[in-house]
Amino acid sequence: MFFNQVLNMRILLIHADRFSFRVTGETSVAMASELQKASPESEATECLVVFMAAEKGDEADVDSVVKQVTKEVLSLADQVGTSHLVVYPYAHLSSRLSSPRVAVRLLDEICRQLLRQRRIKVLRAPFGYYKSFEIACKGHPLSELAKTITPEKSTKASADAEESEALKAEKTLESEWIIITPDGKQVSVEDFSFATRPNLERLFRYEKSGTRVSDQAPPHIELMRRMELVDYEPGADPGNFRWYPKGQLMKRLAETYVSGLVIDHGGMPVETPIMYDYQHPKLSLYLQRFPARQYVLLSGEKEYFLRFAACFGQYLIQHDMQISYNHLPCKLYELTHYAFRREQSGELAGLKRLRTFTMPDLHTLVKDADQAKEEFLRQTDLAIQCMEGFELDFEVAIRFVRDFADQNRQFIEKLASCCSRPALIELWDERFFYFVAKLEFNFIDALDKAACLSTVQIDVENTERFDITFVDKKGEKQHPLLLHASISGSIDRVMYAILETQAIRISKGEKATFPFWLAPIQLRLIPVSEKFDVACKQVLEKVPYRIDYDDRDITMGRKIRNAEREWIPYILVLGAKEVAEQCLNVRTRDGAQRKMTLHELLAEIEPQTKEKPFLDLPLPQSLSRRPIFVG
RNA sequence: GCCGGCGUAGCUCAGGGGUAGAGCAACUGAUUCGUAAUCAGUAGGUCGCGGGUUCAAAUCCCAUCGCCGGCUCCA
Known part of the structure; x- marks a missing residue:
């Protein structure tokens, strides 16, 4: 038809x-x-x-x-x-x-x-x-x-057509929008006062109308280059970036942090192929549900597509596993390094939208709706913890198929309370996609645009499609429900959100600053002159963080300026006074200067690194030996 | 993908049919310095790539690639 x-x-x-x-x-x-x-x-x-x-x-x-x-x-x-x-x-x-x-x-x-x-x-x-x-x-x-x-193939053609019909239907159908407050009260968006939640209002307008008013480039683009983190690579397909040492370090830290949270939560790490047979019967069916946005790769006579998420790899593992109800919930996790989506060229936007990106992908098999809801709440908590670790602000959107929402009022209230902030609810009369419930944490950037970071979804379709089963108490095979979760969203997009957060700070006249554990350089030691080399070396040895040393033959004013422009959290100045008094002059992002002993300084820093990963400085420690990547 | 803007030194940008410009950065030298730019000098460019028009093209035209914005899209 x-x-x-x-x-x-x-x-x-x-x-x-x-x-x-x-x-x-x-x-x-x-x-x-x-x-x-x-x-x-x-x-x-x-x-x-x-x-x-x-x-x-x-x-x-x-x-x-x-x-x-x-x-x-x-x-x-x-x-x-x-x-x-x-x-x-x-x-x-x-x-x-x-x-x-x-x-x-x-x-x-x-x-x-x-x-x-x-x-x-x-x-x-x-x-x-x-x-x-x-x-x-x-x-x-x-x-x-x-x-x-x-x-x-004609099957693909009809499936594509079906999908585009579904997409069209979704567009023409009015969604119902509701705000739910943490105490469980539901009000229509018209009756909700957004005064205290301007970003939630921005999210709603963005979702509802999809209009954008910006005529500017997103500010994170300039920052990602100026801070020598990430850059365009003209020699590659658009949307594939090069990462410089500082950016690669931040990315690795973010990845380590997210993976740590998920594994502690019970995710079992796996690694799956990045390319799949285009003709594989199950995969091609899955592909056909969505507009063609794949990289296709010819190997000999066969065509492969590059994965756009870790879903199939994990489905294929789950299909082959022997799982009983005792094993549920059963969680497979992969840091999808990389996922590929051949977005239209005009849709690419700095680190916000890429063609090649890294994302944590957790798939949880659960035995029934109750377990699904229980896990959903736990994973929502985990996503909140993750956002807090990155010091990111976000707005919550929850989308439900109406039937599901009607039957799960209590669950929705718990979810709202768990988010501890008003959330935007969208209700659909019919199910268009594989999920009946989808939670999103949306970041609002410096240009008031929204980008989805964390997400948790209840999938009611794919365990049947991929014939994933578990054996229940009676010894009968059943299809479990499936939760998809990306507790941080794409790592690249987390970097975008962190940089945009800094751009917002700068535009308010505040000083930009990375979360301490993510700062590529956490401390910089500046000698007043080269006479203090030996004293400096002693300090460097005693600091267990990413500290570097400005030994260049330039004035101290210049060194301070350079360090400030790199957003370094602690600038330590060492000269005759400090040597005599056995202390350091410590300058922080607020502009304050304090006289502290090394011991006092380390005691102040320690809590900021709690339960966060640490990696060593990926650059020469002396600035005189460090090349310039950008500028 | 469509429409529009942009592409000149490592970076930010000026110029514009007739010798390629500035600031910053780099390098050399002087300076050894107390909290956001010390001084002087040197070097650095097929003006995105490819065609065309012209005596002459970075400049005008065409095509192409890339970036940005809008639309569309965002599993």
């Missing part, structure tokens, strides 16, 4: 001794731009003429069709031994034509792809004009070939 939504391409290929055409008049869909791309009259000899017509469809499939048409055409050109192609729009191949816009785009794209091949010459006839033509077909067995190209 959805097949008429699918974009097909009909092509007729003729190997000709000679082919010529001439424009004779405009059709109703003529466009002037066509005559700039293709001449009104031309001829070719010893060529392969490609007549083509695009059928009714959905432009989401253009990529796939272009790819297949190109492949077919090049393959036949190769077989008949010609490198001269004529691309000729020929509406008469179909009675259900696509829109002219899509047709022209297809033509353009096909020509572009063909021209990428070395040695191939392409002659293109204009779209939207009546043309006369003459052709001398060679008449050998391969000289005439007609094909209908559909995007991938």
Whole structure:
């Protein structure tokens, strides 16, 4: 029933001794731009003429069709031994034509792809004009070939169509929006006073209208470069970044922290492949539920896609496991390093949205709805703890299928209380996706845009789809429910949120500062002159944190300025006074200067590192020996 | 992906059909310095890449890549 939504391409290929055409008049869909791309009259000899017509469809499939048409055409050109192609729009191949816009785009794209091949010459006839033509077909067995190209397999096509129907339905259907306060009171968004929760109001507006007002780049982009953390890599696909030592250190710390929380929580770490067989029956079904955003990889004759999450890898393990009700809840965890999503180029935005990213992915099998709810609450707590560790503020959005919400009022109240802040609830009348409940922690950035970080979801679909079972008390096989959780969201996105938080601080006239445990350089030691080298070395040895040493031949004012610009939490100055008094002059981010002994300083720092991971300085300790990555 | 803007030294940017510019950073020297920029000097550029127009192109035109913004999207 959805097949008429699918974009097909009909092509007729003729190997000709000679082919010529001439424009004779405009059709109703003529466009002037066509005559700039293709001449009104031309001829070719010893060529392969490609007549083509695009059928009714959905432009989401253009990529796939272009790819297949190109492949077919090049393959036949190769077989008949010609490198001269004529691309000729020929509406008469179909009675259900696509829109002219899509047709022209297809033509353009096909020509572009063909021209990428070395040695191939392409002659293109204009779209939207009546043309006369003459052709001398060679008449050998391969000289005439007609094909209908559909995007991938027809099953995929119908599933895609189904998905796009679901997405459309979701858009047209009004969601109901409610605010729930930590004490469990529910009010409509209209009746809720957002005065004390401006960010929750921003989240709601963002969700409801999707409009953006910004004309600026997100400030974290400048910061990620200036702080020598992360940078664009022009030599890679867009959305794939390079990480400098300081950024890589922060990322590693964040990863270690998140993984530690999840493993303590009972997640069993696994590692799964990053690429999967496109034709695997279960995976291809799963893929088809979503718009095509995969990296596809050709290995010999086979096609693979790069994972966009760790879900399948874990499903495939769970499918093969022997699990009884005694083992539930059963939690598999992977720090998905990496997940790949080939987002449209215009959707990429610094560290907020990437094509290659790292995310913690926890999948919990539970025996029944009660256990699902119990785990959901525990994992929500864990996500809150995680956000606190990163010192990130966030707003809560909870989405439910209405039936689920109606049957689980008490659970929803507990969830609201657990979040200890007003939360936005969205109710759907029908289930569009695999989940019946989804919790999100959204970060509101310096430009008032929202980005989802932590998420917990109850999946009611995939254990059946992937035939994941457990044996219950009676010895019978059952499909468990499944919880998806990413307690921090993508690590890259956590970095974005941390940097945007600093940008917000700066815009308020405050000083930016990383959480101490994440600061790439935690302390900097500045000697008043090189005479104090020995005293400095003694201090360096006694500090068990990431401390470095500004031994460059520049003035102290300059050194202080440099250290401040790097947001270093503690700046230690050491000169004659300090040596005489056996102490340090300590400058902190608030601008205060204090005289402290090393012992006092370490005692002050210690609580800030509690239960947080530590990694050594990944750079030369002396600034005189440290290269510059950016600037 | 579509529409728009941008791309000049390591960084931030000015310039604009006729010898390629500044500040910062780097390097050399002087200075040995007390809390956000010491002084002087040196070096550094196929003006994103590819075509075209022109006696002459960084500058104008076309195409392409990248970044940013808007739309769309965000499993």
